[in-house]
Amino acid sequence: MKKLKKLILVSAAVLGLTAGNASLVKADDFINGADISILDEMENSGAVYKSNGTQKDPLTILKDNGVNYVRLRLWVDPYDANGNPYGAGTNDLNRTLKLAKRAKNKGLKVLLDFHYSDFWVDPGKQNLPKAWQNQSFEQLNSSVYSYTADVLNQMKSKGIYPDMVQIGNELNSGMLWPYGKSWGGDGKEFTRLATFLKSGVQAVKDTQSSNTPIMLHLADGGNQSTFQWWLDEITNQSVDFDIVGISYYPYWHGSLADLSANMDNISERYNKKVVVVETAYANTLDNLDQKTNAVTATEEAAAGYKASQDGQYEFLTDLVDKIKDVKNNNGLGFFYWEPLWYNGNVSWATQAGMSYLGVSDVTGNEWENQAVFDFQGNALRGIKAFNYSNLTNLLQNNSFEWDGYTESPSSWKIWKNGQNSAIKTESYDNTRYKLSFWSDKAYESSIYQTVGKLSSGTYKLSIDAMGDTSLETAELYIKNYGGNEQKISLKDSSTWKTYTIDNIQITNGQCEVGVYVKSSANKWLNIDNVRLVKVD
Template identity: 45%
Template sequence: MTFIKGMDISVQTEIEQLGAKYYNGGEEGDAVHILGDYNVNQIRLRLWNNPYDADNKPYGGGTNDLPTTIKLAQRAAERGMGFLLDLHYSDFWADPGTQVKPKAWQDLSGEALERAVYQYTFDTLKELERNGVLPGMVQIGNEITNGLLWSDGRFENGKAMIRLLAAGVEAVRDYNPAIRTVIHLDWGGDNALYRRWFDEAAAAELDFDIIGLSYYPFWHGTLEQLTDNMNDISSRYGKDVLIAETAFPFTIEQIESEVMIFTEEHAASVPYAIDAQGQSQFLLDLMNAIRSVENNRGIGFFYWEPTWLNIRQARWATEEGKKYLSNDGISANVWANLALFDFRGNALPALQAIRDF
């Protein structure tokens, strides 16, 4: 199997509409084409059920509805890239701290909610294939460390959570058994967490193919802890492992008055310089760690939002989106120093490290 050198470019359509420009060696170009020039071979795209309010105003953060996802997947397919579909099963961001049911499913629970998950998953794949972009992998939920579709699918409600996940997996299997399914948690360096979670999934005989891990070295432990965890869980559960999200900064420079996710406090916690060379070295070390997983179980990585440039209007959420999440702090653009293009849109050396690996 070809080692996955992947990028999550879910924000791409929106940020281009806001004026983002990209350059490779001083020449302006299409961001997807530039990534292809650096041997990026897969993309990952999140999908939100209905990221609009009652007045049809978008929630922002990429506004990743199905038409947006299809168009981005088609652009990537033109460059010969594969496609991982990241189903959030929510109308907006889903992560360990937020797993909100879609508006249309608010009154559903039990078997009715399971049927909704199945039918939505199946219908989504059908529409993707109709448009020529059937994914090779599908994530059943996003960073579901604490479950999904709260409160029904919380991790503490073990059997209910497993039934919801099984409904999604079954829909993928029924539509096309060649599509590989991914179960994705955060905290990639926390082996105790992964054993606790996947022991429960194994006991329930949840049928899936790949364990996805988020690994941001300023949050999720050391690279050694990640490597040990990948080796343990791939052997313990007989699964391939995939770094579903990662990123590392190329600068500590602030953007005007924005509060950045990566801070000087984080800089003190990682064994790399916070510059373009440090970013390259981190990615090289990460790729070597993935490839070192025993029995060739480490299949690759996806870099999260490498094209999210320093454009003030490109925010995690619009005013409507902030209402959905009840968290004003997510409105800012705080990701630009973690991209693989600098603040002016120039391709960074880390892309060369990816190409040459």
């Protein structure tokens, strides 16, 4: 269901931080996760899943392609008074226990996502469960604790206690409205919200057999100001948690550079791990049902990636690169949101579900073109992105960190037309470096690296770049790899942007990768994070 964004700009001072269980989560255990909450209803509706033409258990297909974690949402009572299900997975406790056991039996870890509602919640709505409708604030707080503890104790008794717990879903505007609303009240909004969160956290601590990482989750991952406002308030209230979960969809939430800046700020300002706990992208613009897709040509243009199998793969692998590059090694991984929801046989809501939300809409699925399976259930190239974090960057000194300030970065060669190379590495945040092309005279230069001993196969080359859009020429290129030289222009953005050359077929065991710039005086290009990875 399309996420609603509540943009609230409030300034706040940074106050106390809490230690939590952050040390329990290792950044080198990269999470390649999938939210599979829809799976049981999909299979009950007749969905099948195939890899290379062979029907298999979808969890086997996901695991074989690198998935090591699943996320399961939990609704309190997703049925109306007559027992009609709300749809979209109808994720009550029984179904959640069933999926958790199935995942654990496959050797997959489980993140449990408490919504504290009977159906969808996000920044635009945080509806009370029906059974909690007439409770006072104190009664609600007691319900949060007892419900959370009861669920976790049941999972514990069945040997499927979650490996990570998420208290609330997309909490920008709070939870359990109106008491837990984070804005527009009497100034004590965050005190009440924090009280609810602390009760959920305490239930985890009181039921766990060993320390379990706890996540708080916000939407609008490219909006640093919203995250900072909310997290400043929550840390001021001394809520004890370990991980900041982020919803980031490139067509709604800004650029990857915006996301990177936000993740770095979370890492440095709060010393918290970050997980992009919801993300997705389209594999086509085709629509299978009457429900308008979340990604159409408009969203495709905003995202900057083609809505195709390759575009889906390129976005996800670029995202992984950004998460792995978070400062202080605090980027923990990602979860793809509903990669198995490939048709509209399971609707985003039944009529009963819409009635609970108080909306009128058509049934269907706006997400089917963002699954990592096609409309017939065949696994697509995007599924291979789950294994991308395990692949090796074949370039040396790819982020220009080895030497500090220098005009001759290690492992790279420089070519210049004349005496003026215009190339040097510079610090841009006092901790990390970039490489810059600039001179007060006209210049023509390139920096390049030759890579040998490459096995034949398919490779992906990418780079982060920003620069003067009036440069005469600025290009990322690859050549001498057994095919024709390929290149892409780097001069269309004055803010950081990721550029990619994909599906490179290297056949002769080597290649040359470089950046070439030709410019008049006083024009510039910055580059960072050059990556060459074998992806097949």
